[in-house]
Amino acid sequence: MAAQLIDGTAIASEIRAEVARDTAALKAKGVTPGLAAIIVGDNAGSISYVAMKTAACAEAGIFSETFRLPESTTQEELVALVRRINADARFHAILPQLPLPKQIDELAVIDAMDPAKDADGLHPNNLGRLLRGELAGAIPCTPNGVVELLLRTGNDPSGKHVVVVGRSTLVGRPLAVLLSNKAKGGNATVTICHTATPDIAVHTRQADIVVMAAGRANTLTKEMIRPGAVVIDVGVNRVDAPNRPSGYRLVGDASIDVREVASRVTPYTGGVGPMTVAMLLVNTVKAAERSVR
Ligand SMILES: NC(=O)c1ccc[n+]([C@@H]2O[C@H](COP(=O)([O-])OP(=O)(O)OC[C@H]3O[C@@H](n4cnc5c(N)ncnc54)[C@H](OP(=O)(O)O)[C@@H]3O)[C@@H](O)[C@H]2O)c1
Structure with missing residues (x-):
């Protein structure tokens, strides 16, 4: 059965409406x-x-x-x-x-x-606080958006095995910290893969949830996940598309065939991207709220 696509645009718009309400209260x-x-x-x-x-x-x-x-x-x-x-x-x-x-x-x-x-x-103060499990400050937007996407689609990572492919300071590592924190949106068992991982498929095949943040097209294929896995694709990659006026199109890190095996997958556009924007607004409003406390 084909995977259900996760509508990041709709979830981000829900969050943006919440932000608008909080902004009005501050004003x-x-x-x-x-x-x-x-x-x-x-x-x-x-x-x-x-x-x-x-x-x-x-x-x-x-x-x-x-x-x-x-x-x-x-x-x-x-x-x-x-x-x-x-x-x-x-x-x-x-x-x-x-x-x-x-x-x-x-x-x-x-x-x-x-x-x-x-x-x-x-x-470093905010990343350090995140590592200490203090979530009241600014949390990196893309990782926070991924966690919010999981929570709001009924895929609470608590108790699940999540494999994160990518270990950047912007995405992979803060996400692994958030997912492993003893807090809402956390409590997962987390494996991080990177370019020194000999065979990432050994890990991704065991995952309930796979988050791709490698920035390489086709890094995850259908043979690399187990049936029913949830795949969150953070990657944004340009691939040649000679038929398009721009000459390229944007794809994620997961190949399209992953949708034949996964239960839920983010689309290449309208998945994680809008969530990053929404979480930036959340961070801005929270910072304004803290400034008047
Ligand atoms: N949608 C959004 O809102 C959003 C936001 C931020 C980023 N992105 C996209 O997400 C992707 C990752 O961003 P980033 O800033 O984290 O990139 P980055 O700094 O280049 O980090 C990529 C990470 O992936 C690992 N990696 C690369 N190829 C791999 C492979 N074949 N197998 C396993 N691991 C591999 C790298 O390992 P090493 O550490 O060993 O080199 C590195 O840790 C990019 O495509 C970026 O455009 C999207």
Whole structure:
């Protein structure tokens, strides 16, 4: 039987409506949540991701401003901007859109943010708190979106074996921490696979839930999962599509045949992506709420 597709767009829109309600309550107290997004250079992906995020802010009643800096920006200039935003009371959250140009050390920029204004939960204070099981601060948006997607589709990871393929600081590792925390959305038995894993299929075949965050098309095929597994595909990969005007199309890390074996699968678009945006709004509003406590 073909897998049921998980509608991330619908679930994200539910969350965005909740955010809009929380934003209205804050505004009634005289506080408008604010997000500062920073784009350095002309990366088309960054520009379109930030446009989506700021449009979602506007829809939820969140104030946002995008700071565009040239590709030649130095690390010192970017850190100086981050510090100015740290001190600007209009903004409760800061999002330096990654990747940054080569001359800039991303960690130095993340470290320069006031941890209370860290929109993606990547500041060491916030990652450290996550590791300690303290979930009141900013949680990285994509991992948090994956957990929310599981919870809201009746696939609570508690007691399940979840295999996460990918160990980045942005996705794989914070997700593994969230899933293994002794908390709602956690309590799973988690295996992390990466490029030094000799045979990821040995692990994925045992999983109740597989989360793909490798950034490589066709890394997971139908032979690699067990019947009825849930597959959450974080990957976004360009593959050649000569018939399309753009010359490419976007696919995930799981091949399409996975849908013949899995019970539920996220689609290539409208799966995890909209959840990342929704969780950014959640982090922004929570930061604004904490600022008035
Ligand atoms: N939808 C969204 O909202 C969203 C958000 C963020 C990211 N993404 C997408 O998610 C993907 C992952 O992002 P990322 O930032 O985590 O990427 P990343 O920093 O490149 O990390 C990829 C991870 O996958 C592992 N890996 C790569 N190929 C593998 C393979 N064949 N087998 C097993 N492990 C493999 C790497 O292992 P090593 O550590 O050993 O190199 C690394 O840990 C990308 O496609 C990205 O575009 C989507």
